[in-house]
Amino acid sequence: MSIDTLTTMLTDMLGPMGPVIALAGVAALMVLATLPLMVKKREDPLDKLRASVSAQKGRTANAAPKNAQPLRNTGGSDKLEKFADFLEPKSKEEMSESRKWLQKAGYRSANAVRTYHAIQFGLAIGLLLLGVAYVMLYNATKPVPLSSTIAIMAVIGPGVLGYYAPTYWINKRVAARTAEIQDGFPDALDMLLVCVEAGLSLDQGIIRVSKELMSSYPALAEEFETVSHEIKAGLDKPSVLRAFADRSGVPDVASFVTVMIQSQQFGTSIAEALRLYAADMRDKRIMRAEEAANKIPVKMTLGTMMFTVPPLLIILVGPSVHDMMENFNSISQM
Incomplete structure (x- = not known):
């Protein structure tokens, strides 16, 4: 089934906003499908070790003073901790490379990788929904609605831009810090x-x-x-x-x-x-x-050719061309 046939079918079924509504529905289904993975949190190895130690030394743990403070705060102060399984790479190699990449950009916090992927995901979904709202508002207020191709590009384009914008920003930061x-x-x-x-x-x-x-x-x-x-x-x-x-x-x-x-x-x-x-x-x-100084003449060559040579040719050759055209006109009238 071609895209035109599918667009025509959706338009007949749902009206002029059929393709946009279908695209918004697919995006909503994708978000709902990924929610269980986002909410599901993998078990922390430190918690497993702490549970095993407490099971082996139950009496010692029960005999501990009531005012004893934990050595490490594991209260989940990071709001993105429950989405760690979705926002962080699965393999240690990818996690290590992502941390090194963010450290080169100056982001050295323990949750830098998680925050980066959260911003990337949030920008993509937010701009995607913004594109859907723009297309729906345009079609509702204008007499001629947008075509299906333009509507799809107006919806998907901002989402792609939002997904790759954090990567572009981090690369720019890495280049600036390296320089x-x-x-x-x-x-x-x-x-x-x-x-x-x-x-x-x-x-x-x-x-x-x-x-x-x-x-x-x-x-x-x-x-x-x-x-x-x-x-x-x-x-x-x-x-x-x-x-x-x-x-x-x-x-x-x-x-x-x-x-x-x-x-x-x-x-x-x-x-x-x-x-x-x-x-x-x-x-x-x-x-x-x-x-860098030796590269300047080479970089200026294109600008010189574009902005200097055409005006110079007009000044030098223009009068001669004008005289020739007048002579040709006078000869043709004779």
Whole structure:
């Protein structure tokens, strides 16, 4: 059955609004079909472990004081927790990749993935319903209703736009933060070198640099602050530095992390490694600026051809063409 035949059948059965009503009904059925999956919550492994421990040590749990406070708040403060099975990826690999992607954009909360998918789903459904309302209002107020193709596009188009808008926003945020970290990293290395040569340790230097960069490069300062907090928490320094390289997504930062780890493993001078690497980073920043400057003439060529050559040709060739046309007209009249 073709789309035209189906549209004609729906129009005959339900009137001019038949295709729109049918599309709205299908969307409503899809939402109702997914509601059980959204409400169904998978059992938390921590709750299972807590239940098994309480079953094995029931008497000890009953003998606990009444005013004892739980170590972890599991009261479900997140409103999206009951939709976690629907809004979060099922596999650990997809969940890990989604968290890394959102961390590169600056969203580091524990529920960032869940919130992102909730916004994506809510925007898609909301704009889809808005498109349905617009088509119904237009057909009710205008003498000539919209055609079936335009009506379907007016309904589906906003829904698709709402679904992909959060992804576009996150990608823009990732690109902006990556560019900011890449631009500010040479200055951060220079300040870190000054701190190390002044007698501070690498950990203290990172804390000092994060405070100094807060006004000029807030994204890089936030990354350095995260590194300092993780080191204070007792995590392994190579693991903390590798996590910093993964979050930033900048190849220069990954190379710096490799240099720092090798310097620590082989016992070489950190100050000397920082000095050499900082000089290399400054040279790379100058090369990137020269590359951007060299691209400007190529990018301006199209604009020059479009907005300069046609007016110049009109000024130069226009009078000659006008004289030729007048001569041809005078010859034809003779």
